[in-house]
Amino acid sequence: MNQNNGMQKRMLIMTLIVFVFFIAYEFLVLKPQQEAKAALAKQEQTQKQNVAPDVNSVDTKMVSTDVNGNPVDMSNSTDALSSKSIATSQIVSTIKTAKSTIEIDTLGRVAQVTLVEEKYKDENANQIKLFESNQLRPLEVRFADANINADAFKVNVVASLANVDATTSSQELVLTQTLNGTVLTKKLTFYPDGHYDLNVSTTNEKQFFITNGFRPNVLADMYAVHGFISKLNDNTLKTIEDGKLDKNENIIGAKFLSSFDRYYTTVIYNFEKSLSITLMPDTKSNPQGFIHGGSDVTFSGFIGPKNHRDLAALNPELIDVIDYGWFTFIAKPMFLLLQFIQGYVGNWGWTIVILTILIKLVLFPLSFKGMVSMQKLKDLAPKMKEIQAKYKDDKQKQSMHMMELYKKHGANPMGGCLPLILQIPVFFAIYRVLLNAIELKGAPWMFWVHDLAEMDPYFVLPVLMGATMYLQQKITPNTMQDEMQKKIFQFLPVVFTFFFLWFPAGLTLYWFINNLFTIGQQYYINSVFERKRAEKN
Structure with a gap:
């Protein structure tokens, strides 16, 4: 079971690293290439004194x-x-x-x-x-x-x-x-x-x-x-x-x-x-x-x-x-729901907010199980360290005692990872919907966002997204023992904020609202466990 716990951590880290690379490649590699190509084309056009190419000679x-x-x-x-x-x-x-x-x-x-x-x-x-x-x-x-x-x-x-x-x-x-x-x-x-x-x-x-x-x-x-x-x-x-x-x-x-x-x-x-x-x-x-x-x-x-x-x-x-790519079967009905809400609300920005809340409510049972599992693992962390230290030279006994510990306290080392995995298709579906929705073009939200399909001109939403991601990280139980893993996770809010500066405002709005309600859910779970600890004492 200890191996399962390590696998859970590696899966989480790999998922986040792949996503960061996904964003970084676009910004650091593709975008400069596109800008260089555009600059070269502009130079060639200037040299031709803005004369349009002859269709017959080209086509x-x-x-x-x-x-x-x-x-x-x-x-x-x-x-x-x-x-x-x-x-x-x-x-x-x-x-x-x-x-x-x-x-x-x-x-x-x-x-x-x-x-x-x-x-x-x-x-x-x-x-x-x-x-x-x-x-x-x-x-x-x-x-x-x-x-x-x-x-x-x-x-x-x-x-x-x-x-x-x-x-x-x-x-x-x-x-x-x-x-x-x-x-x-x-x-x-x-x-x-x-x-x-x-x-x-x-x-x-x-x-x-x-x-x-x-x-x-x-x-x-x-x-x-x-x-x-x-x-x-x-x-x-x-x-x-x-x-x-x-x-x-x-x-x-x-x-x-x-x-x-x-x-x-x-x-x-x-x-x-x-x-x-x-x-x-x-x-x-x-x-x-x-x-x-x-x-x-x-x-x-x-x-x-x-x-x-x-x-x-x-x-x-x-x-x-x-x-919508791989998750079209989820994305299509999700867009229809988005469009249905917008028909009543009349504003795409607030529609995204409402849809995000609805998704969080529907997925709350899964999120709840994952958060509860993380809290249990956090409480068991001292005892897990003791077992690891006591049986560091006997992995078989270490795994056996870990399994007994989990069974006794009703903890599941995969309990925090599995709910996350089940939510990934939903996340990517809404990601694709907001990324491909031409309906967001020219759609305003609040007084400073005039186009949800373009980046936030004042970077308000990316900063708020990064701040909520940092706060979410601070209040979420961390069962990682490896210091390098902890440092990687602590640095992620900064990395995500940086790349989200250039993301469409509609997508950043979704992520910010999602973080906000995740924080609320985590506070609720934390308070429940605090009351239980107080009752035991």
């Missing part, structure tokens, strides 16, 4: 087919530039919806989507643009016939309208591309909510493939999953993260395909007639999805935020576009 691709008729990329792609500006000479039609501005380029692709709602602004207070200027663009068509395909990247499309106003009602746009051997026609209907219906057809039954494009590139970090996800006819989900696709892969019978970062998606869906998809890796092994269009295909699409209500309004199955 022109040659495609042939393999023996199965799947598209094979024969181009040499270049590293993505950071600039999101598109030359006006490359835009043939601009569509305005109530929630976005969509720009169509000379090859009939979606060149850029700008979110127009007030809350969707970047760090420079500009409306968020979803795509890099030279990435694989949504609605790009590639032909099975290599000669026609080459022609398709040289001939401009003709748009039926240069400007489309779909802010209050649906509007149609027709894009026609007359090629050597076929005419490609895209008939689009845009709706005020930003989604669209599309029929793509060719004459002479020329076979083609069409893509939903590379994912939006607004926020892609190590915390949240980003890459590709598809829902199949059997309702299973297939997710491939960026950097994880090393060869072509076929998907037969898909309801939707989505390319996404933390908050945004470009999704194509058809719930009446399933889609066949070929995934192709780019030069960085990122997944790129191509739908087998045949000579005529119809589907719907949406490019924008992964807002739960907006996706559900299009089709309830599109909620699966939001991927």
